[in-house]
Amino acid sequence: MTKILTEKPAKILLGCLAAFITLIIASIQLVGPEAFAAKADDAEFLYERTSMVKNQIAERGISDRRVIEAMMSVPRHKFVPDKYITRAYDDNPLPIGYGQTISQPYIVAYMTEVLNLNKNSTVLEVGTGSGYQAAILSPLVKKVYTIEIIPELAKSAAVRLKDLGYTNVDAGIGDGYYGWTTHAPFDAIIVTAAAGHIPPPLLEQLKSNGRMVIPVGGSFMVQNLILISKGKDGIITTRNLIPVRFVPLTGKHD
Numbered sequence: 001m002t003k004i005l006t007e008k009p010a011k012i013l014l015g016c017l018a019a020f021i022t023l024i025i026a027s028i029q030l031v032g033p034e035a036f037a038a039k040a041d042d043a044e045f046l047y048e049r050t051s052m053v054k055n056q057i058a059e060r061g062i063s064d065r066r067v068i069e070a071m072m073s074v075p076r077h078k079f080v081p082d083k084y085i086t087r088a089y090d091d092n093p094l095p096i097g098y099g100q101t102i103s104q105p106y107i108v109a110y111m112t113e114v115l116n117l118n119k120n121s122t123v124l125e126v127g128t129g130s131g132y133q134a135a136i137l138s139p140l141v142k143k144v145y146t147i148e149i150i151p152e153l154a155k156s157a158a159v160r161l162k163d164l165g166y167t168n169v170d171a172g173i174g175d176g177y178y179g180w181t182t183h184a185p186f187d188a189i190i191v192t193a194a195a196g197h198i199p200p201p202l203l204e205q206l207k208s209n210g211r212m213v214i215p216v217g218g219s220f221m222v223q224n225l226i227l228i229s230k231g232k233d234g235i236i237t238t239r240n241l242i243p244v245r246f247v248p249l250t251g252k253h254d
């Protein structure tokens with residue numbers, strides 16, 4: 001995924017951001033989503049995660065407090081292969097095997113924020129990968145369905161998510177181009193692999209007033225992150241957000 005570069009912020013802004021992050025960490029410790037991953041966390045990674053949230057997420061404009069809390073609470077180092085554990089909080093995607101990647105933290109936060117989720121939302125993720133994006137969604141919504149086409153990745157992510165206590169996530173194996181009809185319709189859909197076009201089955205499985213975020217473009221071309229909104233009347237509108245680089249959405253439709 002594309003690395004996002006930002007301009008050097010003014011000192012005063014840095015001070016405010018540091019105070020903001022400190023406040024959030026304190027609130028997580030006091031009343032935060034204890035039911036989720038913090039309990040499985042290792043203290044040694046707390047500093048790295050705090051820096052990640054401050055420097056890569058908050059300073060680049062992610063402002064939804066709940067998204068920031070989720071990024072702060074999920075132990076990203078538990079979602080990367082052991083050999084990359086010391087790089088888990090780096091500002092880039094990392095390999096997770098089978099030619100796939102765990103996305104850059106900023107992109108995960110950005111895609112989550114634009115979906116405008118709430119506690120009653122039911123979300124479909126296409127492209128489970130490591131399970132990290134599903135874990136970030138978990139504390140923000142009622143239910144997460146995540147589907148992965150590579151069986152080995154799907155199985156290991158399902159075990160990881162269960163072991164870490166993300167009880168509202170269902171992980172399945174399948175071709176997400178066709179969505180997950182059994183559980184449709186969804187309030188939001190997030191596709192974490194680049195499609196050549198917007199899959200019509202996913203549009204059908206999006207509720208009225210729902211939102212979908214999806215990278216669109218070929219493997220060796222510029223891809224655009226697209227935000228799709230479905231109006232009350234079923235009318236679809238699309239908006240180009242930012243250029244990105246994702247692994248391709250594979251499957252029979254290809």
Ligand code: SAM
Pocket residue numbers: 100101102103126127128129130131132133134147148149150153174175176177192193246247248249250251
């Ligand atoms: N969201 C993941 C995470 O948090 O680790 C990262 C996703 S990775 C960039 C893209 C994933 O999409 C890969 O694991 C890939 O196997 C999967 N994928 C590709 N095509 C797919 C399809 N048609 N249906 C479901 N998953 C697919």
